Amino acid sequence: MKKLLLLAAILPAAAFAQTPDRAAELRDAALGDDVAWTIVEGLTTEVGPRMAATEAEARARDWAVTKLKALGFANVRIEPYSMQGWVRGEEKAEIVSPFPQKMVVTALGASASTGAKGITGEIVGFASVDALKAASPETVKGKIVFVWHRMAPTQNGSGYGMFGPVRWNAASIAAQKGAAAIVIRSVGTDHHRNPHAGMTTFTPGVKPIPAGALSIPDAENLERMLARGKPVTMHLTLTPQLTGAQQSGNVVAEVPGRDPTLPIILIGGHLDSWDLGTGAIDDAAGIAITTAAAKRILDAGQPLRTIRVVWFGAEEVGGFGGKAYQQAHASEAHALVGESDFGAGRVWQVTMNTGPDGQAVKTRIGAMLAPLGVVTSKEEAHAVTDVDPVADTGTGVLGMNQDGTRYFDLHHTPDDTLDKIDREELRQNVAAWTAALAVAAESREKLRVK
Amino acid sequence: MKKLLLLAAILPAAAFAQTPDRAAELRDAALGDDVAWTIVEGLTTEVGPRMAATEAEARARDWAVTKLKALGFANVRIEPYSMQGWVRGEEKAEIVSPFPQKMVVTALGASASTGAKGITGEIVGFASVDALKAASPETVKGKIVFVWHRMAPTQNGSGYGMFGPVRWNAASIAAQKGAAAIVIRSVGTDHHRNPHAGMTTFTPGVKPIPAGALSIPDAENLERMLARGKPVTMHLTLTPQLTGAQQSGNVVAEVPGRDPTLPIILIGGHLDSWDLGTGAIDDAAGIAITTAAAKRILDAGQPLRTIRVVWFGAEEVGGFGGKAYQQAHASEAHALVGESDFGAGRVWQVTMNTGPDGQAVKTRIGAMLAPLGVVTSKEEAHAVTDVDPVADTGTGVLGMNQDGTRYFDLHHTPDDTLDKIDREELRQNVAAWTAALAVAAESREKLRVK
Numbered sequence: 001m002k003k004l005l006l007l008a009a010i011l012p013a014a015a016f017a018q019t020p021d022r023a024a025e026l027r028d029a030a031l032g033d034d035v036a037w038t039i040v041e042g043l044t045t046e047v048g049p050r051m052a053a054t055e056a057e058a059r060a061r062d063w064a065v066t067k068l069k070a071l072g073f074a075n076v077r078i079e080p081y082s083m084q085g086w087v088r089g090e091e092k093a094e095i096v097s098p099f100p101q102k103m104v105v106t107a108l109g110a111s112a113s114t115g116a117k118g119i120t121g122e123i124v125g126f127a128s129v130d131a132l133k134a135a136s137p138e139t140v141k142g143k144i145v146f147v148w149h150r151m152a153p154t155q156n157g158s159g160y161g162m163f164g165p166v167r168w169n170a171a172s173i174a175a176q177k178g179a180a181a182i183v184i185r186s187v188g189t190d191h192h193r194n195p196h197a198g199m200t201t202f203t204p205g206v207k208p209i210p211a212g213a214l215s216i217p218d219a220e221n222l223e224r225m226l227a228r229g230k231p232v233t234m235h236l237t238l239t240p241q242l243t244g245a246q247q248s249g250n251v252v253a254e255v256p257g258r259d260p261t262l263p264i265i266l267i268g269g270h271l272d273s274w275d276l277g278t279g280a281i282d283d284a285a286g287i288a289i290t291t292a293a294a295k296r297i298l299d300a301g302q303p304l305r306t307i308r309v310v311w312f313g314a315e316e317v318g319g320f321g322g323k324a325y326q327q328a329h330a331s332e333a334h335a336l337v338g339e340s341d342f343g344a345g346r347v348w349q350v351t352m353n354t355g356p357d358g359q360a361v362k363t364r365i366g367a368m369l370a371p372l373g374v375v376t377s378k379e380e381a382h383a384v385t386d387v388d389p390v391a392d393t394g395t396g397v398l399g400m401n402q403d404g405t406r407y408f409d410l411h412h413t414p415d416d417t418l419d420k421i422d423r424e425e426l427r428q429n430v431a432a433w434t435a436a437l438a439v440a441a442e443s444r445e446k447l448r449v450k
Numbered sequence: 451m452k453k454l455l456l457l458a459a460i461l462p463a464a465a466f467a468q469t470p471d472r473a474a475e476l477r478d479a480a481l482g483d484d485v486a487w488t489i490v491e492g493l494t495t496e497v498g499p500r501m502a503a504t505e506a507e508a509r510a511r512d513w514a515v516t517k518l519k520a521l522g523f524a525n526v527r528i529e530p531y532s533m534q535g536w537v538r539g540e541e542k543a544e545i546v547s548p549f550p551q552k553m554v555v556t557a558l559g560a561s562a563s564t565g566a567k568g569i570t571g572e573i574v575g576f577a578s579v580d581a582l583k584a585a586s587p588e589t590v591k592g593k594i595v596f597v598w599h600r601m602a603p604t605q606n607g608s609g610y611g612m613f614g615p616v617r618w619n620a621a622s623i624a625a626q627k628g629a630a631a632i633v634i635r636s637v638g639t640d641h642h643r644n645p646h647a648g649m650t651t652f653t654p655g656v657k658p659i660p661a662g663a664l665s666i667p668d669a670e671n672l673e674r675m676l677a678r679g680k681p682v683t684m685h686l687t688l689t690p691q692l693t694g695a696q697q698s699g700n701v702v703a704e705v706p707g708r709d710p711t712l713p714i715i716l717i718g719g720h721l722d723s724w725d726l727g728t729g730a731i732d733d734a735a736g737i738a739i740t741t742a743a744a745k746r747i748l749d750a751g752q753p754l755r756t757i758r759v760v761w762f763g764a765e766e767v768g769g770f771g772g773k774a775y776q777q778a779h780a781s782e783a784h785a786l787v788g789e790s791d792f793g794a795g796r797v798w799q800v801t802m803n804t805g806p807d808g809q810a811v812k813t814r815i816g817a818m819l820a821p822l823g824v825v826t827s828k829e830e831a832h833a834v835t836d837v838d839p840v841a842d843t844g845t846g847v848l849g850m851n852q853d854g855t856r857y858f859d860l861h862h863t864p865d866d867t868l869d870k871i872d873r874e875e876l877r878q879n880v881a882a883w884t885a886a887l888a889v890a891a892e893s894r895e896k897l898r899v900k
Contacts, residue, residue, distance in 0.1 A: 045549060049551060100509075101728070102498075102499070192642050220867075221867070228496075278671070417641075
């Protein structure tokens with residue numbers, strides 16, 4: 001802690017090569033931003049859930065084009081691509097014996113269907129993915145596997161990496177061992193009767209089985225039932241469907257730079273959402289924050305570099321928008337990429353990868369963010385899903401790390417709604433992104449890592 | 451505040467007529483109680499939701515008998531009665547235009563059915579019951595009425611009295627004006643996608659209409675849609691059913707007193723619950739707290755007065771258990787009644803109504819509760835639903851007022867589950883009831899008001 005305070009203290013104003021006063025002015029003005037709120041409020045109210053490759057996502061693209069044009073961005077357009085669709089069906093879980101009662105469940109993405117009549121099976125429980133891995137197929141065969149965990153909140157979201165495999169991998173392992181179906185404790189940190197949706201991945205060659213997530217109170221209840229030592233039987237109905245080839249798309253907008261020969265800055269968030277909530281924190285907030293910041297740069301006069309804002313499609317179901325963007329724009333030079341996709345909590349840390357020339361830019365951005373309470377980290381920046389394919393080509397990466405302490409209370413749940421967003425924290429995000437863009441878009445240094 | 455502190459200071463130990471040391475010992479030992487937890491944990495896990503006049507409530511009665519006998523209570527029995535049943539069906543709400551999206555809704559008790567195909571209607575919104583009352587029938591006729599409110603948390607639960615009429619009365623008013631249906635903002639204080647169930651009352655002669663409660667985030671979304679000024683259309687499906695005459699019942703247990711000629715003390719909570727949650731705070735907690743306290747008196751040696759513990763049936767849907775109890779026991783002399791039915795938050799205030807002779811008992815109870823942080827109030831005690839019919843015959847009333855700040859976050863929602871209960875707060879409740887019973891059950895004073 002002391003070390004970081006010293007770091008902030010030894011960054012004199014003289015360290016700035018360009019207009020630090022102007023960047024600071026833009027940053028401070030952004031603390032009064034209303035554009036980001038207008039985007040989140042509008043998208044969650046006027047469109048609502050925006051499942052990838054559905055007509056709702058198409059409505060969201062139309063909404064986006066109208067909004068981005070109204071804000072004055074240049075070159076606003078939809079860049080379509082095709083993908084396979086998947087939609088939720090009926091979802092019910094009920095303990096049949098020994099303690100009959102309903103439970104709240106949602107199908108995971110890639111889940112197979114139980115058929116309309118559902119299936120009944122004995123529950124076999126595991127405290128972790130490792131425990132499931134270690135189980136003999138005989139103990140699992142024909143049963144409904146149940147895997148739980150003890151994910152707890154963390155500021156940096158690292159619990160998701162640790163406990164995410166319960167959602168990502170357990171279904172495929174259970175399928176390989178001959179399970180009839182799987183239900184997991186939702187990968188989340190809340191205690192509400194709202195299950196957490198999300199993708200699960202079946203290893204190629206493994207035939208998908210029905211896979212659902214129980215709300216955390218239900219999962220805890222099921223654990224207590226199993227602890228009593230009697231066989232527990234569940235009736236499970238999940239009827240998701242593959243919808244075949246469907247159109248999705250990215251929505252692109254620009255703040256044209258004074259020097260079009262310079263590699264551009266790519267920022268954004270994702271427009272699609274899971275279907276249970278209205279996608280307020282995931283990720284209307286991210287597109288709102290980055291767009292509001294870009295709008296402030298736009299209104300402040302033409303920046304040196306072009307800033308491209310993308311509202312990516314189909315992130316949740318496999319990052320299709322990000323991959324399509326990279327393929328469509330492979331010939332363009334990108335300097336720096338950054339995405340906001342971790343809610344609407346305040347930015348607490350900035351990470352940045354650049355080559356040697358870009359280090360001074362990182363230092364300037366860190367100094368500009370310090371008055372917002374943002375720590376400059378020496379950790380590596382990790383490109384978020386949608387900008388990762390472009391980052392992989394060797395661009396610099398800007399990571400505005402948001403406080404994720406409560407993010408996994410809401411992530412992929414019906415509870416991801418507008419009321420969860422704190423307007424002042426949203427404004428702090430806009431101010432942080434505005435300040436970073438004000439510095440980076442005026443920089444001539446090479447920002448790419450390679 | 452100062453006045454209350456003085457009150458505590460001027461109550462010397464010498465004020466006690468009976469064994470204050472023994473009562474204090476029992477109180478302090480109860481801070482380590484596990485019986486109450488075992489009851490809440492067992493009932494929510496092994497039975498779950500316990501809707502009045504259903505087979506689930508019958509299973510709960512069997513569970514209760516087994517549990518109360520195992521705890522060593524005397525005269526454990528079910529006292530059955532008949533009542534009309536009502537069960538939930540399908541429930542769906544969807545905005546059709548201009549902003550298509552699903553909303554989370556639940557039928558209110560006494561709601562009519564829309565039929566399986568549902569109904570579609572334009573929404574007409576009102577900010578309060580008074581605004582609905584003032585509306586001309588022409589503005590409402592054939593439409594789906596939507597009533598919202600601004601209920602906020604209060605420690606004493608007074609927000610329920612203020613905003614409860616949105617649930618209790620608005621449906622009947624809307625029906626009288628010719629509305630096709632009504633949806634209300636759930637009467638609650640949370641921001642989760644969990645609607646709050648509960649009864650609504652149609653005035654005799656008014657034909658019931660379909661009546662649902664939207665979750666609070668959905669109600670806020672609908673308010674925002676209406677604020678945009680375009681007509682908003684909803685498709686609403688609610689298919690509850692009347693199930694005709696069904697059996698319900700109270701479960702009764704006793705701690706027999708040394709002097710059976712003295713009027714008894716009646717305490718308890720209600721065994722039934724709404725069907726969406728597992729009825730942990732409403733009201734497994736109440737029966738657990740009062741039963742655990744009575745168990746401590748039972749184990750401490752026979753009290754002077756008989757304590758009767760009742761796990762009432764069918765409270766939620768009209769207080770049928772309480773009325774049936776009073777009718778069945780009209781010839782018995784009751785001295786004092788008390789019910790715990792406001793969650794599992796700590797007791798912060800004690801209220802007590804007695805005649806003049808009982809004032810000394812109230813003073814002794816207040817002194818015994820002060821070390822638990824409980825304020826002795828001069829306010830009138832209000833008998834809770836189940837014991838109200840007996841209280842109306844002129845008994846004394848003991849009110850152990852629990853902190854209700856978060857109670858209406860959970861009340862009647864799917865979120866009323868075990869994880870919401872803090873074990874230490876539950877124990878404080880048991881200690882408070884144990885102390886009060888230790889004093890009251892040893893008192894010879896007349897406790898009745900008349």
